[in-house]
Amino acid sequence: MSRSVESYSIHSVDDILAIPDMKTATEILRRWNVETKGLKNKDEAIDIIMNNWKSKLPDAAPKQWSLKDRNGLHEAIENDTKYRKRLRGFYDQITEYINTLPSNYRKDLEGVFPNLTKTIEDKKRDVGSPDCTILVAGETGAGKSSFINLILQVDLLPTKQLRCTTTIVELRKSVDGRKTARIYYKLQDGERQPRQPEDLALDHPNGLQDLQAKMSYEEDGETPYERIQITWPFLGLSEGIVLVDTPGIGERRQMTKLVERYLTKSFGFIYILNTANAGGIQKGRLRDFLGMVVNAADEDFNPSSTMFIGNKWDQVPDRDKEEVQQGIFTKLELCYRGIRSDQIYYISVTESKKATDYGSMSAPHVEMLEGMERFLPASLRNKLNIHYRFMSQILKRSLYSVKVAKGMAVQGMEKQKERIESIRRQMEKLEREARYSVGELRRELDDEVDRLYKDTADFLRSKQIVDRMFRWADSDCARASKHWNRTASEASERIASRLASEINIWEKNERITATIKQKIIKRFKKDFELMEGQIQQIEGVLLDGDTKAVTDLHKSMKRQAPVKQIWKKAKARDDDDGNVKGLGGVISSLGSIGSDKSVKAIFRSYKAESASEKMLDATERFIQSIFEKDELKKNLKRFIGKFVKGIDSIAKMIPDFVRADTELINRISSEMDHMEDNLRNVFPQLLGHSSTLQGQLDMFFVHTIMERDFRLRDVEYSKADFLGSGAFAEVYKANLKVTNPPTRVALKVAKDPLKESNVTDILLEDRTSRELKHPNVIHYYGSVLKMDGTGRNSKVYWIMVLEYCTDTLKSVFIDGSYRNPGKLRDYPDQIESIEIMSKSCVQICEGVSYFHKKGLVHRDLKLENILIGEKGDVKVTDVGLTKEAKAIAGSTVGSPVYMAPEVLNSQGIYDRKADIYSLGIILWEMWYGMDAAEHIQQQLFGTLGKAVNQGLRPSLSMSHKPPEDWGNLIKRSWDSDPKMRPEASELRDFFAKFIPKRIR
DSSP, rough: OOOOOTHHHHHHHHHHHHSSSSHHHHHHHHHHHHHTTTTSSSSHHHHHHHHHHHHHHHTSSOOOOOGOOOHHHHHHHHHHHHHHHHHHHHHHHHHHHHHSSOOOHHHHHHHSTHHHHHHHHHHHHHHHHOOOOEEEBTTTOOOOHHHHHHHHHHHHSSSSSOOOOSEEEEEEOSSSSSSSEEEOOOOOHHHHHHHHOOEEEETTTTTHHHHHHHHHBTTBBOEEEEEEEEEEOOTTTOOOOEEOOOOOOOOOTHHHHHHHHTTTSEEEEEEETTTTTTTBBHHHHHHHHHHHHHHHGGGOOOOEEEEEEOOOGGSSOHHHHHHHHHHHHHHHHHHTOOGGGGEEOOOOOOHHHHHHHOOOOOOOHHHHHHHHHHHHHHHHHHHHHHHHHHHHHHHHOOOOOOHHHHHHHHHOOOHHHHHHHHHHHHHHHHHHHHHHHHHHHHHHHHHHHHHHHHHHHHHSSHHHHHHHOOOOOGGGGGOOOOOOHHOOOEEEEEHHHHHHHOOOOOOOHHHHHHHHHHHHHHHHHHHHHHHHHHHHHHHHHHHTTSSHHHHHHHOOOTTSSHHHHHHEEEEEEEEEGGOOOHHHHHTTOOOOOOOOOHHHHHHHHHOOGGHHHHHHHHHHHHHHHHSSTTTHHHHHHHHHHGGGGHHHHHHHHHHHHHHHHHHHHHHTTTGGGGHHIIIIIIIIHHHHHHHHHHHHHHHHIIISSSOOOOOOEEEEEOOEEEEOOOSSSSEEEETTSSSOOOOEEEEEHHHHHHOTTHHHHHHHHHHHHOOOOTTOHHHHHHHEEEEEESSSGGEEEEEEEEEEEEEHHHHHHHHSSSOOOOOOOSSSHHHHHHHHHHHHHHHHHHHHHHHHTTTTEEOOOGGGEEEEETTTTTEEOOGGGGGEEOSSSOOHHHHHHOOOHHHHHOOOOOOOOHHHHHHHHHHHHHTTOHHHHHHHHHHHHOOOHHHHHHOOOOOOOOOTTTHHHHHHHHHHHSSGGGSSSOHHHHHHHHHTTTOGGGGG
């Protein structure tokens, strides 16, 4: 609600800047007994009000804020220097470790990481540099250059509409106080190499004027400069932070590639939104740009090292501001995963600049700069994280290859020769199948491109497109300008936009690409899901007995993404065209009206009264140009290829995998004569060295790089809230105070402190838990670190924050008051009990099926690990042992009575069907209300493994046994042959039939 003139009071600089009109300003001056005669406008009145307010209340204006002076950022930069030095030390240790590796294992690393020695040296040099590059981007007219001038506290970049930056500008703080610029030239036609860079002294009388002319240089729509580097003693910039100003997104299509190149070496970025224009987001351009950000960063993408600045906030009416904020956040959330509302700041750069001119600062300005104080350390951490990930990948691949060799050595020479030959045959077959399938898919892709090319060409020459493209109303035409090239550029953009829209409408109505996508993805899924299954089997054999090395390796290796995930992403893009640049954009991007003499003639004589006729000529040139080069078919192929974007990486990944591991096996085979010595001396030393290095690296990550989900003060609990204890942790009931209202949670507090020997496993459990999102799987909120002691003797304990549950299924079905069906005499009496049991069974199977669909095996399913949530839903928990199916080969983990024969005997590979065996035991317990371990013990003679192998199972012949179909399903679930066991989804569907609607 607006204030009346009489009641308007001044308490801050923001109140002065918010004075709505001349009438209010003059009334305030009269109340202050200040002469108003001769005042011409509101701005003059505000000047006088500001000076009077400051003179009367000298302490009211906030102190000038500078990024340089902030303690938090200063500390972050000091820490960054120490951390980078530590990472350089890790690179030295890893180099030393690689040099100590036997040649076979060194060659394996070099096969996975080409030019490894040079790459490590390059990375070491990079981490030694204090530079942290921050990219600043935004649409044309959003006020990006003005924003940069504001935070740097100097009017350096050109900000007038006709004098905006048209090239990449790098800005860094001068260490010696000098003001200089270096201009880098593009390679011009006819040149073998670009001109030598040109240096400018900016403290020269005409230096700044000359620089701004070059930054905004524009002749024939093109700048001759590749980039401009500016060094200046900026008050608002810390040493090591490099700001990169980019031309407006959407201003010129050819600038996109340059921006993308900078994204790959940036550790954070700031995007400027124009809140006064369509709610601040031009959805298509922003979506494409943010998609480019995520893709350029790949696995190194970190949403917390991003800021969004909603500029021109003063132009949004107060009544609309809440709605605009919500709209901006919703749109950003759709195309930028992980965005939080506190990463978006709303400000008027113009108003903030006025405040700084008065020697003060507006509240939004201060708030935004405080946000930067949090944002810049996140960007510094992101840079460190990239190096941590790379070193971790090297160590985990090394660990994998050594463990494969050890596993093969343990089995004995003769057995290994047979095994190696079998694996080699499998790999050769897999490589042949992979090449054939990729070739078939590419041929199918080419056929579809040919069909799409013909359909597109027919449409572009059709009467429909002529009727729509060649009619230009005066209001739709480009605006006349004294600069012909600006008019031509705007005309080209308008034609491209119209053409893209028409093509997209046509494509959507005809469902052309949707049909192509569905066909390709169907083929993609069928062939490569099968191949991934074969890869899992080979890996399982190779790792014989280990369950962590390959899991950790695949979670850390960004280039070995699972095949299933690639086609699933392609399917997601099929369901949501918003994530793929439209066909119209792909085709229209090829068009051009040219820049020859005839084009100059068109636009030099361009007048408002003849605009429609000139636009018609330009449109004809634009559409014709699409066919002049052989680019249309290439672009269409790239467009369709996006729907199966991983095809090339898969085509490379499978042969690479086969080749790397085949070579590894061949090298290991050559070591057969030295296996005894290797087992006794080589393997323990290598495993110990690599594990120690990984542990040290992971401890460094936890203490310096890892982003904290919560602080200890965010959770509230006491020893009195104890819920239970396991082998590795104690569980407490607690309140998570950062939510409103506080959320009741369970804290899983590790008994042992973090150390080099356990931190790697804990981080693997953390990563696995974060990936699990399902109503029948316990929810993981994140982690907390608890410090105990100070200095060298301090210890750090890992705490998992989990969804709070009220009970376990064991306490209900075995120890509780539930009337189990097996305890009731007649079937009519059992009906209600069967319905209740079936409901729980369906939810258990939903959770287990979710694990299996993600390629995971739980490995320790039992009634104690199945909880009941606060709303009564069943929750599968204790995912610490859950591992990828491909990682499991002969390891015995879990509770013995629930273990399948293949697990108990530690022989062969086991997969998700081991969980089905456990479910069979659980179903028996839920029916009879008895502990299976106690029941089995009474019948046991000899070892459990031997008895289970001979067919010993809990009895289904006792009184009140299950109905025949129930009994048969339980028997199938615990069958000795894993292939005979049903899937979790089949179990779910079976029990769902017994749940009446009234209890669903």
